Amino acid sequence: MKKDSRLSGVLHVLLHMAEQDGPLTSEALARVMGTNPVVIRRVLSGLRQKGYVRSEKGHGGGWTLACDLSRITLRDIYIALGSPGLLAMGNRTESPGCLVEVVVNAALSQAFQDAEALLLHRFGDVTLASLSADFHRRLVAVGKVRVK
Amino acid sequence: MKKDSRLSGVLHVLLHMAEQDGPLTSEALARVMGTNPVVIRRVLSGLRQKGYVRSEKGHGGGWTLACDLSRITLRDIYIALGSPGLLAMGNRTESPGCLVEVVVNAALSQAFQDAEALLLHRFGDVTLASLSADFHRRLVAVGKVRVK
DNA sequence: GATTATGTAACAATATATGTTGCATGAAAA
DNA sequence: TTTTCATGCAACATATATTGTTACATAATC
Numbered sequence: 001m002k003k004d005s006r007l008s009g010v011l012h013v014l015l016h017m018a019e020q021d022g023p024l025t026s027e028a029l030a031r032v033m034g035t036n037p038v039v040i041r042r043v044l045s046g047l048r049q050k051g052y053v054r055s056e057k058g059h060g061g062g063w064t065l066a067c068d069l070s071r072i073t074l075r076d077i078y079i080a081l082g083s084p085g086l087l088a089m090g091n092r093t094e095s096p097g098c099l100v101e102v103v104v105n106a107a108l109s110q111a112f113q114d115a116e117a118l119l120l121h122r123f124g125d126v127t128l129a130s131l132s133a134d135f136h137r138r139l140v141a142v143g144k145v146r147v148k
Numbered sequence: 149m150k151k152d153s154r155l156s157g158v159l160h161v162l163l164h165m166a167e168q169d170g171p172l173t174s175e176a177l178a179r180v181m182g183t184n185p186v187v188i189r190r191v192l193s194g195l196r197q198k199g200y201v202r203s204e205k206g207h208g209g210g211w212t213l214a215c216d217l218s219r220i221t222l223r224d225i226y227i228a229l230g231s232p233g234l235l236a237m238g239n240r241t242e243s244p245g246c247l248v249e250v251v252v253n254a255a256l257s258q259a260f261q262d263a264e265a266l267l268l269h270r271f272g273d274v275t276l277a278s279l280s281a282d283f284h285r286r287l288v289a290v291g292k293v294r295v296k
Numbered sequence: 297g298a299t300t301a302t303g304t305a306a307c308a309a310t311a312t313a314t315g316t317t318g319c320a321t322g323a324a325a326a
Numbered sequence: 327t328t329t330t331c332a333t334g335c336a337a338c339a340t341a342t343a344t345t346g347t348t349a350c351a352t353a354a355t356c
Contacts (some may be wrong), residue, residue, distance in 0.1 A: 001342050002311050003238035011252045012240065019248075025301065026164045032246070036346055041302065058354025061301045074255070084343095086263075088236045088312095090151035092160065098180070098289070100167075103283045107222070112271035115234075115263045122259035135251045142247070150313050173332065184315055189333065206323030209332045236343095255345050265318095 003085050008036060010043045010077060012133065017053070018132050023062030031097055046080040070129035078123055086116050152232050157181055158191045159279065165201070166217060166280050168293060173208030194228040218277035226271055234264050 009013045013029050026037035026044075033040070044063060056065040078084075090112070091105045159235050174185035174192075181188070192211060196199045201290045202214040226232075238260070 003233070004236055004344065005238055005240040006344085007237060008252055008256055010260070011256075012246075012249050015248045015252065016235065027301085031254040035238070037302090038304090038344065038348090040343095041304085045303080055302060055304050056354080057300080057352075059300055059356060061354070063302095083237045085151070088233045089155060090153055092153040092156040092181070098160070099286055100283055101160050101281055104156055104163065105272055105284060106282070107279055108156055108159075111267055114270065115267045118266055119259055126255055131251055131255055135248055138247055138251060141189055142279045147187045154313085175332085185333090186317090189316070189335085190314095192335080203333060204323080205321075205331080205333050207325055207331055209323070211333095230346090281322065 003088075006043050006081050007078055009035070009039075010047065011074070011079065011128075013040065013044070013063075014047075014053075014065065014077070015132060015135060017063060017065050019146065022066045023056060023060070025062040029063065035042070043081065046078065046082060050076070050080045052076070052080060059091060063087055067147045068123070068129075069132055070127050071126045073124050074128075075123035077128075078120075086114055086119050153248040154229050154232065155189050155222070155226055157183070157187075158195065159222070159276075160227065161188065161211075162195075162201075162213070162225070162276060163194070163210060163280060163283060165213050166276070171204060171212045175177055177211065191229065194230060195225065198224070198228045200224070200276075201229060208291055216277075217280055220276045221272050222274045222276075223271035226254070226268075227274075234267050234283050 012092065016032055017024055026040040029040045030037040040063075041055075044053055044055070048055055049082055052065070052067045052072060054064050056062060056064075059096055091108055093101065094105070094147075096102045163174055164180055165179065169186055169212075174188040177188045178185040189203075191276075192201055192203070196203055200215045201215070202212050204210060232243060237256075239256055241249065242253070244250045244253055
C-alpha cells in the first residue's frame, strides 16, 4: 500500500500557518503542498475538533492556528489524524488456532509493539514550536527571508 | 493499505516444515495457513533463491528446509522476501522544494529510521531455531504432542 | 444578492497485498 | 510410455487504503 503521508503533510501546513498572520485558505495551503483544497480540509478537520486550528467561512476566511505551538507535539497531531497504523507489517492472524502461529505472533508482536512505542515516544518529544524554531534557524543560516 | 503479513506467514510455514521429516507440498502448507498454494510458492520462491528451502517436483515432491535453523534469523527471512517496507508512514516528498518541508522531513525521517533500525535489529536477534525451541517448550507446557 | 470560503458526500485514481485460474514443465509412478 | 503429481509462472481478480477530484450545501462577508 502507498505510504501514509498525512502527518508529513499536515505538519508542513501547520508550519506555514505559523508564518502567516492572517488566515490561510484551503486553496492557498493546497498550492503550497501541491494538492487539492479538499485534501487540506480533510486532514485539518481532525485538528479542528481537537481545537488546534480554527476555520472561518466567507470572505477573509480560512485556517488559523488556535493553540500554543509549544504545547502541541507531533504525537498530538498524529492522534488528531486518527492514529493511523504506523507499521506496514502485521501478524497474519491475531487469533491463531495453531501453536506454531502463537509462537510466531509472540516473536513478531513484541518487535512491532516496541517499534510503535519508539515512534510514539519520538513524536511526543517534538513540539510544533521546536519545529518552527528549527525552521527559523535554517532560514537565517541560508540567509533568506522569504519562504519558498 | 492492508498490512503485509508475508513474514508472519512464511515463518509459520517454515516452523511447520521443521516439524516434518519429508517434504510438504504447497497444497498442504496452504491448508495449514488457510490460503492458496500459489501464495505459498510465491513467498517461498525468495527463500529458495537464498538456499533456505528446496523444492522438488513430481510424486513425493514438495518443500523441505535446506539450512541450519540456528544460522538463519528473522532478518534473513525478511530480506529473502525482498525487504518490503516496514513503516506505513513516510514523508510526503523526499526532495522538498520548501524549507518548511525540509524541517518536517528531518524531524520525521530520524524517527522513521530509528524505528526501522530497531525492527531490523530485533529481527536479527531471533533465529528460526529459537522460534522452534519456543514452540517445543510450549508444546510440552500444554501437554500435547500433535501440532494442530 | 453576489462572492468567497468551508463542510461533506460521492466517486475516480493509484498502489499494494492477497487470492485465483490456467497452463507449461519436470519428476515419479503405473 | 502414459498418467499422475507437483512446482513455476504469468495473468487476472479482489480487497483495502491513500490520495485526488467533482459537486453541492452552508455560512459569512462584501
